Every structure is written in C-alpha cells, then in structure tokens.
Amino acid sequence: MVIKKFMHITKELVEHLAKLALLELTEEEVTRYTRELDSLIGYFEKLNELNTTHIEPTYQVVPEAIVFREDSVQESFKREEWLKVVPQQEEGAIKVPKIIDVG
Amino acid sequence: MTSYEAVIGLEVHAQLKTKSKIFCGCSTEFNAKENENTCPVCTGMPGSLPVLNKKAVEFALKMAMATQCTIHEKSIFARKNYFYPDLPKGYQISQYDKPLAVQGKVGKVRIHRIHMEEDAGKNIHGTVSSYVNLNRAGIPLIEIVSEPDMRSSQEAGEYLRELRSMLRYLDICDGNMEEGSFRCDVNISIRPLTQKEYGTRAEIKNINSFRFVEKAIEYEIERQKEVLESGKRVVQETRLWDSEKNQTFSMRSKEEAHDYRYFPDPDLLPLQIPNTWIEDVKKSIPELGAQKKERFMNQYGLTEYDAGLLVQEKELAQYFEEVVQICQQPKLASNWILSELLRETTATQIAASPISSKHLGELIKLIQKGTISGKIAKTIFEKMWNSGQSPKTIVEKEGLVQVSDENVIRQWVEEVLKNNQKFVDEYRAGRTKLLGFFVGEIMKKSQGKANPATIHEILKKKLDSKGE
Ligand SMILES: [Zn+2]
Numbered sequence: 001m002v003i004k005k006f007m008h009i010t011k012e013l014v015e016h017l018a019k020l021a022l023l024e025l026t027e028e029e030v031t032r033y034t035r036e037l038d039s040l041i042g043y044f045e046k047l048n049e050l051n052t053t054h055i056e057p058t059y060q061v062v063p064e065a066i067v068f069r070e071d072s073v074q075e076s077f078k079r080e081e082w083l084k085v086v087p088q089q090e091e092g093a094i095k096v097p098k099i100i101d102v103g
Numbered sequence: 104m105t106s107y108e109a110v111i112g113l114e115v116h117a118q119l120k121t122k123s124k125i126f127c128g129c130s131t132e133f134n135a136k137e138n139e140n141t142c143p144v145c146t147g148m149p150g151s152l153p154v155l156n157k158k159a160v161e162f163a164l165k166m167a168m169a170t171q172c173t174i175h176e177k178s179i180f181a182r183k184n185y186f187y188p189d190l191p192k193g194y195q196i197s198q199y200d201k202p203l204a205v206q207g208k209v210g211k212v213r214i215h216r217i218h219m220e221e222d223a224g225k226n227i228h229g230t231v232s233s234y235v236n237l238n239r240a241g242i243p244l245i246e247i248v249s250e251p252d253m254r255s256s257q258e259a260g261e262y263l264r265e266l267r268s269m270l271r272y273l274d275i276c277d278g279n280m281e282e283g284s285f286r287c288d289v290n291i292s293i294r295p296l297t298q299k300e301y302g303t304r305a306e307i308k309n310i311n312s313f314r315f316v317e318k319a320i321e322y323e324i325e326r327q328k329e330v331l332e333s334g335k336r337v338v339q340e341t342r343l344w345d346s347e348k349n350q351t352f353s354m355r356s357k358e359e360a361h362d363y364r365y366f367p368d369p370d371l372l373p374l375q376i377p378n379t380w381i382e383d384v385k386k387s388i389p390e391l392g393a394q395k396k397e398r399f400m401n402q403y404g405l406t407e408y409d410a411g412l413l414v415q416e417k418e419l420a421q422y423f424e425e426v427v428q429i430c431q432q433p434k435l436a437s438n439w440i441l442s443e444l445l446r447e448t449t450a451t452q453i454a455a456s457p458i459s460s461k462h463l464g465e466l467i468k469l470i471q472k473g474t475i476s477g478k479i480a481k482t483i484f485e486k487m488w489n490s491g492q493s494p495k496t497i498v499e500k501e502g503l504v505q506v507s508d509e510n511v512i513r514q515w516v517e518e519v520l521k522n523n524q525k526f527v528d529e530y531r532a533g534r535t536k537l538l539g540f541f542v543g544e545i546m547k548k549s550q551g552k553a554n555p556a557t558i559h560e561i562l563k564k565k566l567d568s569k570g571e
Pocket of ligand 1: 076124127128129140141142143144145146241
C-alpha cells in the first residue's frame with residue numbers, strides 16, 4: 001500500500017498493517033496507534049510540499065555503487081551447532097506448525 | 104456459440120548455476136543434507152549483511168542480452184515483505200520498480216522484464232507439521248516475465264522450450280523442471296474473439312513439467328469457458344495444478360498476502376552496470392539454438408525438423424558437427440545420430456556415449472567408401488556401443504569388410520540359384536517378386552558382407568540371360 005499525499009491513518013489501515021505484521025492488537029491499541037501514527041505522518045506532509053517532479057528518487061544516501069563478492073563457496077554454519085538453536089527439528093529439517101492444506 | 108481466445112503470459116523463475124548463493128558464500132549444491140548450506144546471512148540473523156555475487160549478475164546479464172532486453176544502467180534491490188516459514192528474514196530480496204532489464208523478445212513473444220532475486224527455502228508438508236529446509240534460501244534466481252502474447256498451450260510450450268534452451272546454451276541454468284531449477288507460473292484468461300479487453304485472469308502455480316504446463320493451460324481454457332457460458336464470472340485467483348487428477352484447483356489464500364510493501368533494501372547499494380561490462384558479457388554469448396538451427400539448415404542442407412532435433416541440446420549439436428567434420432556427410436551423420444544413437448541414449452547424455460563422435464564419423468566414412476555395407480554398419484554400431492571400440496578395430500577383428508569382388512559374389516549367386524532351381528523356374532515364368540528372396544539368400548550366404556549393388560547386378564544378369 002503506497003502512502004499517498006496527505007494520507008490519513010485510519011483504524012482500518014492500522015488493522016490491516018497489524019494483520020500483515022502478524023500482530024494481535026487490542027481495541028485500545030488500535031485507537032492509540034491510529035492517533036499516534038496519524039500525527040506522525042503529518043510530519044511527512046511538510047516534505048510533500050516540495051516540488052520533486054524533475055528530481056531522481058534517492059534510493060541510497062551513500063554515493064558509492066554496490067560492492068561485489070566473487071563466486072566462491074565459504075564455510076557455512078556448522079550444521080549441528082545451529083540446529084541446536086532451532087526450537088524443533090527432525091533429521092535436520094526445521095519443524096513448524098503445518099503451513100497449508102495440501103490437495 | 105461464442106468463440107473464445109486464450110491470453111497467456113508466463114513468469115519463469117530460473118535458478119542460476121553459480122557455485123555460491125546470491126548474497127552469501129553458502130554452497131548451492133543440490134544434494135546437501137537438510138539445512139547444511141546455511142549461514143547468518145541466508146538464515147536472516149540480526150546484524151548480517153548481504154554482499155552481491157558478481158557471477159550471478161553476469162549470468163543475469165547474459166540472459167538479458169540473449170533476449171534482446173534493454174539493460175538498466177542502474178537497478179535497485181528491494182525488499183518484498185511477507186511472512187512465511189521458508190523466508191527467515193521476513194522479506195525476500197528482489198527487484199521491483201527498477202529491474203535489471205526490460206522490453207526484450209524471444210521469438211514472437213515480448214519479454215516484459217527480467218529481474219534478479221533470491222530463492223526462498225523449501226517446505227515439506229507432513230500431516231501434522233511442516234518442515235523447512237533453508238538450503239535453497241538465497242540461491243540466485245532470475246524471473247523472466249513475458250507479455251501476455253501467447254494464445255494457445257502450444258505457443259506457451261514453444262516459448263518455454265526456447266527459453267530453457269537459451270538458458271542451457273548460455274550455461275547459466277540447468278533447466279531442470281523436476282528439481283525446480285526452472286519453474287513456471289501461468290497467467291491465463293480468455294475473451295470472446297470479438298473482444299479487445301482482456302478477461303479476468305487466473306494464475307496457475309506449481310507446475311513441474313512442460314507437458315503439465317500445456318495440459319494445465321488446456322484445462323483452464325475449458326474451465327473458464329464453462330464459467331462464462333453458464334453466465335458466471337471468472338474469479339481472479341491463484342490455482343494449483345494437480346497432475347494426478349489432471350485439473351487445476353483453487354488455492355484458498357488470504358488476499359492480504361499480496362500486499363508486499365516493497366521498498367529499496369537499505370543494505371544494498373544500487374547495482375550499476377557500466378558499458379564496459381555489457382560489452383565484455385556480449386562477447387561471451389555463444390551461438391544460441393535458434394541461430395544454430397538456421398545455420399544447420401543453410402550450411403548442411405538439413406530439414407527444419409532434423410535441425411531442430413539436433414540443436415535441442417548444445418552437446419548434441421556439437422557432437423553432430425564433430426561427426427560431420429570427420430565424415431563430411433551431414434545428411435548421413437544426422438540420420439545416424441537421430442535414428443540410431445538417440446535410440447540408445449538421450450541428447451543430454453550424449454557426451455557420455457561410448458561411441459565417440461570420432462568413431463561415428465569413421466563408421467560413416469567406411470559406409471561411404473563401400474568398405475562395409477549399411478546392414479553390417481548397424482551390427483558394427485551395436486558392437487561399438489557395447490565395447491567403445493573404433494569401427495576399424497571391429498571390422499578387422501571380425502572380418503566384416505564388405506565383399507565387392509565379382510568373382511566371389513558370382514560364386515555365391517550360382518550356388519544359391521543351383522539350390523533353388525524350382526524358384527528359378529518360377530521367376531523365369533514371371534514371378535519376378537522372387538528377386539528379393541534370392542538377394543536375401545545370397546546375403547545370408549555372405550554373412551551380410553556382400554555388396555548389395557554387385558549382387559543385384561550379377562543376379563539379374565544370370566536370371567534374365569538364361570531365361571531367353
Ligand atoms: Zn548463507
């Protein structure tokens with residue numbers, strides 16, 4: 001969802017974002033965030049007053065270009081070590097709640 | 104009844120054949136143990152930073168050039184945000200509004216864009232739980248998006264095969280659909296022939312063979328027709344292909360999942376492609392299948408069909424040209440490869456064939472010089488396949504040289520005629536069909552070694568002269 005000029009944060013938008021972020025918000029939290037985010041977004045309205053028609057968008061504030069690595073294989077995690085931090089695993093695969101109904 | 108037309112666009116994900124992943128040094132080895140090829144970067148550990156694999160960019164550039172795309176001097180990596188267990192960072196690094204390349208062409212189909220991205224992990228679904236393997240997370244992909252320019256399953260199949268051939272000739276992707284290194288999503292809608300606007304489209308995912316892509320498209324055309332004919336509307340949705348039931352089915356998904364909130368990845372600076380790099384990559388692009396096919400037809404006088412078969416794999420085309428170089432007989436070389444050699448092996452396995460291109464070339468030379476008969480050649484071919492020996496060695500060892508000596512052949516002819524006096528009489532009485540029987544008997548007597556042309560000549564002379 002693109003934040004458009006002079007956009008207002010609505011209760012529906014906060015609920016939508018919470019859903020995307022997998023957050024469970026109470027009714028009071030939704031009301032509070034709607035109010036707080038709406039006042040926050042107001043600051044950006046100030047920026048929107050500038051005419052940027054002929055200015056290239058700034059993707060990065062660092063002037064350099066990207067740095068590459070050569071295509072060589074480096075040592076990875078030690079498998080047994082990192083599988084220790086996984087909450088649940090079976091034969092090295094990470095066990096998670098069932099994702100979708102198949103078929 | 105209304106006539107409909109299908110409108111098809113394809114999105115292909117091709118895994119690039121680099122040794123290491125796109126943003127970290129983990130191996131891309133396919134047969135590794137679960138979660139063996141993982142590190143802080145590709146498992147999304149806090150504080151880790153991605154560093155772009157130069158080879159992956161080079162490979163992507165090759166495909167962009169081969170498809171005649173315009174390459175953006177500056178492209179941007181963006182985060183595609185969604186939650187799924189196979190995506191440890193909570194976003195996939197992809198390209199969004201500034202992709203690597205745009206506006207290309209593959210045959211008649213226009214390419215909308217080609218961009219780079221990382222693959223997600225692999226999920227295996229059990230009955231109670233799902234299992235995540237992150238070896239694939241971070242493997243470099245290019246996504247090739249076509250314009251909706253195809254109108255039938257056949258056109259879609261042709262485009263896909265051409266794309267796969269290009270990737271394999273460029274040696275940047277192994278194109279294996281079953282292993283998932285070449286994946287295809289189909290966007291398809293139908294419209295009455297008289298209508299200009301596109302209909303509502305469905306997206307079909309999870310198709311893992313060319314045949315299934317074609318079948319899924321055919322099924323979907325019929326399904327959408329039925330929906331429209333019954334006065335209902337096609338729903339925009341994602342469907343999956345069920346290869347056992349031969350049908351597509353709706354994937355129940357939450358529509359919110361499609362709100363990806365892309366934004367430029369602050370961890371990666373803009374990807375700049377200087378002209379000098381483009382020039383270097385351009386020089387490294389080999390002759391591709393379509394050009395090779397054209398050349399085979401012109402240079403060797405092959406039919407379009409045969410040339411098409413020979414260029415299906417780079418190794419096969421190379422094998423063919425090596426054989427021709429030795430025997431100078433393109434038509435014979437093509438026949439022997441397509442009808443004999445490919446009965447024993449496949450185009451992709453040709454380099455491992457026990458019959459080397461040199462040996463096949465020599466075999467054809469022996470036939471051409473009349474040293475061996477075509478019939479014996481097949482026997483020798485079989486022995487070559489089983490032993491890996493040269494045709495010369497086999498011919499000498501087994502005494503299979505063709506006999507063209509008239510005196511020797513005349514003797515065989517006379518013996519056969521003497522032993523079959525009854526048939527000789529019948530032949531002379533007009534049953535000329537018996538000629539083939541005599542030739543066969545003489546051939547048998549010579550153990551297949553007699554030159555058939557010489558047999559024919561002497562036999563005819565003998566049968567006809569005494570009949571007068
Ligand atoms: Zn890694």
